[in-house]
Amino acid sequence: MPEVAITTDVMVGFPGESDEEFAESYRFCQEIGFADMHVFVYSPRPGTPAAKMQGQVDSRVKKERSLKMLELARRSAQQFAGRFVGCEMAVLWENEVTPGSGVYSGLTDNYIRIFARSQKPLANQIMPARLVKMHKDGLWGESIA
Template sequence: IQSASDTVLRRMRRKYTMAEFGERITRLKEVLPDCAITSDVIVGFPGETEEEFMETFNFINDHKFSELHVFPYSKRTGTPAAMMDDQVEESIKEERVARLISLSDQLAKEYASKYEGELLEIIPEEFSEEAGGRLVGYTDNYLRVAIEGDESMIGQLVRVKITKAGYPMNDGQFVRIMQTLKDAAV
């Protein structure tokens, strides 16, 4: 979304409004209720006020995004935005980035918690030290799950039970191998 403030979007020369974007999210969630909505967000675009920032914050919270990638605006030489008045101070951008990252973490945990106790499928990709040496893979709705297992499970379609939801990692329990990716391609 870049920003959820129509006035900031106009300054960014974006051709959509947040009403249009909100309608699309609502329709998408009606058709795919479990979908994960993520977005890149830029904070501190020239002239961004606290009120405009809060429009973004509230839109993201109201629409229950699953995760955000938050970036502070940075000047790019030769761009129209770099020449705009009202550049936002670095300290304000840093504070806003921190607030959105905190919101993102909260929303990601809320999203993951809907799946605690559920059976999902992952394709284990690797052993991860971050996950205590366990196998790690992603579900089709982008939940990162760690399970106990061996190297033979890497690249297999594996059913797991989410035993503890969290962010950025969910704990899972191996249930069974569904099929190998090789078999799925045939």
């Protein structure tokens, strides 16, 4: 299934997370090459067992780990999306990015964000696009309708 998008959620800074454990999580995510990663920082909630655990991770360390993992997530998503440059894929066009701009945004079935210019309204339609180049938030496409 070469087009499948495998995604994950990653929590950093859970009480007791050592430098070695974080490095292991980072290496694992790097090796898998997730299509998308939701990275979030553990924050204690009063009354929960984790809030009382020993080994609370310093907030500066949590921020540093989060930034490192977010950068990996960005690179992994770009690498995944980049595999589809030159392909034609169906896109569910969601909306015009800015009303009147003629630039539409939508998603492929494997959750790659696609942007394309069109003179015709594309919103709320599934239509093919040729994926032509990288965009900071996904790929630029050309509507083939």
